[in-house]
Amino acid sequence: MENEKICRSCGVRLIGKSTTFFPCPNCGKTEIGRCPNCRDQSVVYICDKCGFSGP
Numbered sequence: 001m002e003n004e005k006i007c008r009s010c011g012v013r014l015i016g017k018s019t020t021f022f023p024c025p026n027c028g029k030t031e032i033g034r035c036p037n038c039r040d041q042s043v044v045y046i047c048d049k050c051g052f053s054g055p
Contacts, residue, residue, distance in 0.1 A: 008045035026052035
């Protein structure tokens, strides 16, 4: 699917509870999606637009 939401860290499809979405803290232009597993383990994500990385 073209508009499918995926975890920015591990690439798993984001469905159901405990997933989260937020704008990039640096540029605000990209929506960052995170699965509960990567959030709990503080796995790094990278913004496609500005290269910002965060836990």
